[in-house]
Amino acid sequence: MYNYFITFIKEGSTMYNIKAVSKLLDMPTVTIRSWETRYQAITPERTESGHRVYTEENLNDLKWLKKQIHENGLNISQAVHLLKAKKAEETTLELLPDTGDNDPEERFKKQIDELYAAVLELEADKCNRLLDLYFSQFNYHTVFYSIVVPLMYKVGEEWEKGNLHVVKEHMISNIILHRSIRFFSVFETSPNLPRIMAICPKGEHHQLGLILFTLFLREKHYPVYYIGADTPLEGIADLIKEKDINILAISTSRQTDQSLVESYIDSISKINPSLKYLVGGLGIKETQLTNNRLNISPDDRNWEQIMDLITYSS
Incomplete structure (x- = not known):
């Protein structure tokens, strides 16, 4: 057991050799090495003699990547990108001021x-x-x-x-x-990222969620046209075509707006068939990707992953 699964104990942490990792995760060693060296998915430690040893965090990361590929249909490049975004978000949360109260x-x-x-x-x-x-x-x-x-x-x-x-x-x-x-104007935008327009449909005046999402997008250097609350359908499809928009972000706080949102998407798609849609807000029940549309539930804050999903979706 010791020779196969555990390389050694270091400062109270279990370290695994590559054969142990392969056995525990049911993954070929060649796959583990490829994900490590080609995609920089994990960074193992080294023994004094130079041999790779893998931490519990490495194992958890590999397990997470495997799940994204086998259960969610991503390729390894997409999965690694999402993993790094997930870790970056966790680090950001850890850096928030701590006054001793988690609320x-x-x-x-x-x-x-x-x-x-x-x-x-x-x-x-x-x-x-x-x-x-x-x-x-x-x-x-x-x-x-x-x-x-x-x-x-x-x-x-x-x-x-x-x-x-x-x-x-x-x-x-x-x-x-x-x-x-x-x-919004503080962050420079990148011409290599998708161009996004952010709107609330007609009659929707609650735009705080859309504002925060737009702030996140601008932080990540996405070019965003913020239109905001109560945006009429008339003329918006032509404006999207004129500005060469790639993604339309729609926010609604009302579940009764489902048919209204559908009418926006149906009408706009006739003029812009390749346009992708992000639909979020309190009016959305769960995160779900369908063709060129991604619904975002109000409690889903994995926005890095969401942008990768909509960008890479066919």
Whole structure:
């Protein structure tokens, strides 16, 4: 058992030789070496004598890659790309400020409450001053995801209960929109990436999810045309063709909009048959890829993987 499965124990961690990895994962050793050297899927450690040894993390990564290939139909290049994106996202989350509380609403309750109090008083200048302060104190990811998102959920809930005037909801929504658009322009775009247009269908005014997704895309240097809320169908297909758009991102918060979204896609596809579609928001129940369309559930934040799936889909 020791000779076959375990090479040695190092600092409390089990290390495996390539034969052990092959046996445990039911993978040929030649495949393991190919994924390691040709695709840089994993980086094994070395013994003092120079022999490769594989960690538990290496095994888990190989197992994950194998699943993507055999169960999800990806090739090894696509799977490795997704794995690296997944690890990058996990690293980003680890770098967020830690105040000892894992709940963002509790960690940043003071900031959320300060902003909400300014909204209640209809004090736009104070809202902007507070946002200036938060952006100077925290990473912009923290401000958007741990302060702005919980704030806007609270604003929406209080408005629906009748505790917040719609004018106040509109004020903070416009402030957040303008702040976000300013961030869009910070990131340079790459001509080698797909061109994307981001819209909400007619009648849809909730665009926070679309804003955050667009911010993510711009961070990754995608050229994005942000059109935003309440986009009419009339003329949009011609505009997509004029701007040589490759992907249309549609966001809706209403499950009743399913037929409306279908009408957008059917109409636009007649003029732009090769266009791909990303449909997300609270109106979508689950993540699912079908032909040239990828639905994104509201709790799916693996956006790196999502962009690879829609880019590589036929």
